[in-house]
Amino acid sequence: MADLVTEFEAERGRLTAVAYRMLGSRSEAEDAVQETWLRYAAALADPAARAEIRQLGAWLTTTCARICLDVLRSARVRREAYPGQWLPEPLVTPAPSGDGFAPDPAERAVRTDQVGSALMVVLERLTPEQRVAFVLHDVFAVPFARVAEVLGTTDVAARQMASRARRAVSAPDAPRHTADPAEQRRVVAAFAAAAQSGELDALLKVLAPDVVLIGDGGGHFPAGRNPVYGADKVGRFVLGLFGQSGRYGGTLRARPVLVDGVLGFQMETVFRDGRPLRLVSALAVADGRVTGIFNQLNPDKLGDLPPLGPEDAWPPRW
Template sequence: MNASEPSDVAVHERRRLLSLAYRMTGTLADAEDIVQETYIRWYRLDDRERNAIRVPAAWLTHVASRIALDLIGSAHARREQSSGQWLPEPVPAGLFAEGTPADPLEHAVRDDEVNTALLLVLESMTPLERVAFVLHDVFAVPFAEVAEIIGRSAPAARQLATAARRRVRAGRTRVVEPGEHEDVVRAFQVAAREGDITALLRTLAPEVEARADGGDVVRVAPNVVRGSDRVARYLLGVLQKQPDIRFEELRTADGLAYGMLAGDTLVGITAFHVEDARITDVWIVMDPRKLTAWMPLEAD
């Protein structure tokens, strides 16, 4: 292995490691921390130690997963102490995808693997279930290797992944055509902007739920708002209190969403889940620490 290879391997694997870590934690900040710590441990190896690693990608995955396992447990403890709802960080559509699919529906299916609904299911799992599921079902890591990573036997790792898979299947919803999602979300936005509660109710499923995450930084509704009438009135009330907020279309892993801007500052992102031509979930993220992926990049 020549002197340039360690750096080349690390750079080549970064997107995959970040994708893995994001699925395990639900935030890009935690995912970046995991990848950075993985790199630190890689670069601390001397040439002899690196040469002894037959498959660097597998080594990097192992280390990143171990770091994630420790972080998930501490993150759960922090979230239990915080007030209000927790939502995963909204990410740009196709952020982790390799290449660009020609079919919009294929792109939507790829993004479905990191959408908010799935990440909320993952959040409900134990750390061991989550790591076992992500490693095996998403990244096709054999159970023997999963077992070594999580410190359990291969049969136990299989059982953990199976339990996690049942939760995912129970919460799985169909991927709608991007056009269907966009039509409903745009109709919602028009009705909300015009303050037309009748039109707004037509876009909402009767059992719709709205969640807001301010991260103990921004004041938002602390509890889930349920039911079309309550959700409609809650959203219209929010808009009436912030009449200067303007909305900009964004493409997230959940499909068409809206960035909420105060002047030129992004203060929130509202994303949606659509089924049967109605919105079933509204997710409002206003924690500024979860908006960094959408901030304009400064020129180099």
């Protein structure tokens, strides 16, 4: 049993990475990986099933992907009834002091081939089958023959699903994130300073014309039922919340963090009625401007974030 556990644990990081990108939820991904372990243990107890495990990593990936596909199919019904906009459960780690982003060792395996919040949002547009095909092949380089096996279809059909997903990911209205770490730091710092200044013209200089803002309050906090599009509308929305005279401007505290591999903020403030509010904001950056702002306010998706300290302020210190 000890050997079996060791063999499985060597694959756990990759399995969690695959499951997270398919499901957009760390907790659901961990559940899928645990179910994969249970099926692995059951297969080893059955001589016929055990004989089918010729390459452990491939067998585990296939099994985990099938579990995720079932979860995605059932999740579509739940997400159609979700209050307001849906955003993935973010992976949040401390921001590095330099321009080279080096994830915490405990998170490195999960964050391998990180796709970022912008792409995670676009993946929500796909059917479960398209999402599985795209994540397995385009993100983790799984051959189409095995992708077809997961989906219970042909190689040709699996290729078509991945192709449709690729077109959706590269659609003109999809938020773009192409910035390297140095550019991210420069743009995100400029965004925070402009937002705090309360000057719309200063903020518009760092917002792309087609920028989109999406907030997920999960029914717990108001976050807008629809995305906000366009630099002017997004700029006014941001200033209304985080500007000097905005709703949270006088009480907001923040620190830079990595959100799904890109720079963003962990923030804390209070409503006028005294209720505390925590949120994580991820920023997509391309061509020197912010192309997407993704605010996660749903406490069910924020997990055990470390508390902010008295040294954390808005705009945050780098």
